[in-house]
Amino acid sequence: MSDRIRGPRIGRSEAAQGYLLVATPLAYALLLLAVPLGAIVLFSFWSQDYLTIDTTLTLKNYREALSDPLYRQLLLRSLMISAAVTAATVLTAFPIAYYVSFYVPPERKAMWIFLITIPFWTSYLIRVFLWKVILGYNGVFNTTLLGLGIIDEPLTFILYNANAVVITLAHAYAPFAILPIFVALEKIDRSLHEASRDLGEGYLSTFWRVTLPLAMPGVVAAVLIVFIPTIGDYVTPMLVGGPDGRMIANMIQTQFLRLNNAPMGAALAVLTMAMVSAVALVFVFLNRRFLRGRQ
Amino acid sequence: MKRPLRVYAILYLAFLYAPIALLPVFAFNDGTVIAFPLRGFTWGWFEQLTEIPALHAAVLNSLKIAVSTAILATCLGVLAARAATRFAFPGKKGVMGLIMLPLVLPEIIVAVSLLVVLLQLGLSLGAWTVILGHVLIATPFSIAILNSAFQGLDLSLEEAAVDLGETRLSSFRLVTLPLVMPGIISSLLIAFTISLDEFIIAFFLTGTEPTLPVYLWGQLRFPQRLPVIMALGTLLVLASVLLLAIAEYARRRGAARTGQKDAGGFL
Numbered sequence: 001m002s003d004r005i006r007g008p009r010i011g012r013s014e015a016a017q018g019y020l021l022v023a024t025p026l027a028y029a030l031l032l033l034a035v036p037l038g039a040i041v042l043f044s045f046w047s048q049d050y051l052t053i054d055t056t057l058t059l060k061n062y063r064e065a066l067s068d069p070l071y072r073q074l075l076l077r078s079l080m081i082s083a084a085v086t087a088a089t090v091l092t093a094f095p096i097a098y099y100v101s102f103y104v105p106p107e108r109k110a111m112w113i114f115l116i117t118i119p120f121w122t123s124y125l126i127r128v129f130l131w132k133v134i135l136g137y138n139g140v141f142n143t144t145l146l147g148l149g150i151i152d153e154p155l156t157f158i159l160y161n162a163n164a165v166v167i168t169l170a171h172a173y174a175p176f177a178i179l180p181i182f183v184a185l186e187k188i189d190r191s192l193h194e195a196s197r198d199l200g201e202g203y204l205s206t207f208w209r210v211t212l213p214l215a216m217p218g219v220v221a222a223v224l225i226v227f228i229p230t231i232g233d234y235v236t237p238m239l240v241g242g243p244d245g246r247m248i249a250n251m252i253q254t255q256f257l258r259l260n261n262a263p264m265g266a267a268l269a270v271l272t273m274a275m276v277s278a279v280a281l282v283f284v285f286l287n288r289r290f291l292r293g294r295q
Numbered sequence: 296m297k298r299p300l301r302v303y304a305i306l307y308l309a310f311l312y313a314p315i316a317l318l319p320v321f322a323f324n325d326g327t328v329i330a331f332p333l334r335g336f337t338w339g340w341f342e343q344l345t346e347i348p349a350l351h352a353a354v355l356n357s358l359k360i361a362v363s364t365a366i367l368a369t370c371l372g373v374l375a376a377r378a379a380t381r382f383a384f385p386g387k388k389g390v391m392g393l394i395m396l397p398l399v400l401p402e403i404i405v406a407v408s409l410l411v412v413l414l415q416l417g418l419s420l421g422a423w424t425v426i427l428g429h430v431l432i433a434t435p436f437s438i439a440i441l442n443s444a445f446q447g448l449d450l451s452l453e454e455a456a457v458d459l460g461e462t463r464l465s466s467f468r469l470v471t472l473p474l475v476m477p478g479i480i481s482s483l484l485i486a487f488t489i490s491l492d493e494f495i496i497a498f499f500l501t502g503t504e505p506t507l508p509v510y511l512w513g514q515l516r517f518p519q520r521l522p523v524i525m526a527l528g529t530l531l532v533l534a535s536v537l538l539l540a541i542a543e544y545a546r547r548r549g550a551a552r553t554g555q556k557d558a559g560g561f562l
Contacts, residue, residue: 014384015385018378018387019384021381025372026393029396032428036405036409095303095304096303098300099300099304100304116308116311117539122315122531122536123511123528123531125494126314126318133317138330203296231401235495235512239515249401252407256499269408273404
């Protein structure tokens with residue numbers, strides 16, 4: 001982005017022109033994102049006193065969130081489900097990105113990417129609901145397997161639990177994982193592969209020692225862009241999760257809209273963000289050698 | 296390696312399209328239960344769609360919100376993308392990072408933090424609060440699309456216009472704007488689609504007038520309403536695919552116009 005910035009200097013300085021342009025979107029983000037995020041942190045240190053909010057600063061909500069097994073279990077489960085979704089999504093997405101980047105003829109790549117992104121843009125609620133239809137007791141999956149005689153009675157471990165949440169979210173976030181990996185693979189200089197093969201490496205070791213390390217920035221981006229939003233997903237756990245598949249977003253919603261305990265909800269939201277940021281930072285740190293020397 | 300990967304890719308596409316493929320199957324199925332075996336063909340569920348005033352109100356509300364979001368997010372996107380691709384200024388990374396943050400932030404966090412501030416300020420919820428939230432999450436997508444539109448520009452075209460006596464503003468209007476127009480159209484459509492489909496922020500901020508997804512969410516609890524929802528879903532999918540096809544066409548034409556290599560993809 002930064003290498004083609006040197007333009008003609010007409011009138012005001014470049015920096016001033018840049019600030020002038022970016023001022024409106026920046027003000028919007030400050031007012032409607034930074035300020036509210038600050039507010040929610042502040043809120044989490046207040047407490048609900050029946051109908052009014054007690055604005056003396058206290059750690060009460062955090063103490064409760066971390067000591068009550070219900071909250072602790074929800075936080076931990078959300079983290080586990082998110083991790084499972086991320087692993088499933090990125091691992092299944094990689095071969096697709098690899099196929100499109102290395103084997104699809106250049107003029108048809110855009111069409112493949114378009115095909116992959118279409119389902120993502122169709123109604124999220126309806127897609128999640130349809131997974132309920134697919135995975136249900138009398139669902140498409142079970143009736144098909146029964147019809148084919150592969151199973152004798154419907155499978156029950158695929159709906160109303162964490163598995164269903166993982167399958168549904170892996171489906172919903174597929175393009176988010178495929179696109180960054182695809183972009184990273186596209187950037188790889190193809191002559192590196194020829195060099196590796198000429199120097200006697202086999203197909204697999206070329207992949208392992210040349211392709212994969214160069215694709216890692218894309219993989220890291222894919223992991224982050226799947227892991228961080230999924231932990232806050234509300235619809236999927238609600239529709240297909242059942243009691244054992246509920247996640248933290250469901251509790252945050254309950255605190256805000258049902259129990260009228262906004263400070264507790266805020267504390268849970270802050271804890272979720274803190275947890276997710278910590279895991280994301282550790283992940284980036286572990287992969288730092290792949291990211292060095294790039295943006 | 297090519298053949299097994301190709302088989303895998305096709306299976307994966309089948310997985311991606313499985314839920315959508317089922318929509319029309321149940322929308323035209325003459326039975327109230329959403330399960331196999333199918334009962335027969337009917338247009339009835341589509342006909343029922345025309346008879347639900349609450350649904351029509353929700354659709355209108357959603358359209359109003361989506362159009363406003365598309366315009367506002369694209370305006371903010373043009374400003375930010377132009378600043379990011381054309382000018383160097385200190386703190387650019389941080390500024391752009393903040394603006395792009397909603398892309399990775401869980402939506403529920405955006406929703407509750409906005410709710411807290413709005414309620415604390417004593418403002419009443421309604422369509423406009425949903426628009427505020429939707430613009431926030433749609434702007435990063437607009438910027439991503441417009442960034443690539445602006446990046447493909449040859450700066451010397453603008454310089455030439457200035458050398459030939461145009462002002463900076465008129466050269467932007469006469470030279471730059473027409474070149475990035477496909478990107479702007481693509482950004483409008485994508486922001487519109489995001490807003491039309493967004494549930495969580497609308498759920499928290501909509502007040503008493505539900506948007507279409509919030510209305511849908513309420514209906515999912517009633518099993519007898521589901522076939523109608525399937526019919527509605529079929530129409531929504533058709534509309535999204537149409538909008539996306541136009542957006543993709545605009546994006547490709549834009550890429551061709553500025554002489555870029557077509558890499559594909561919106562994100």
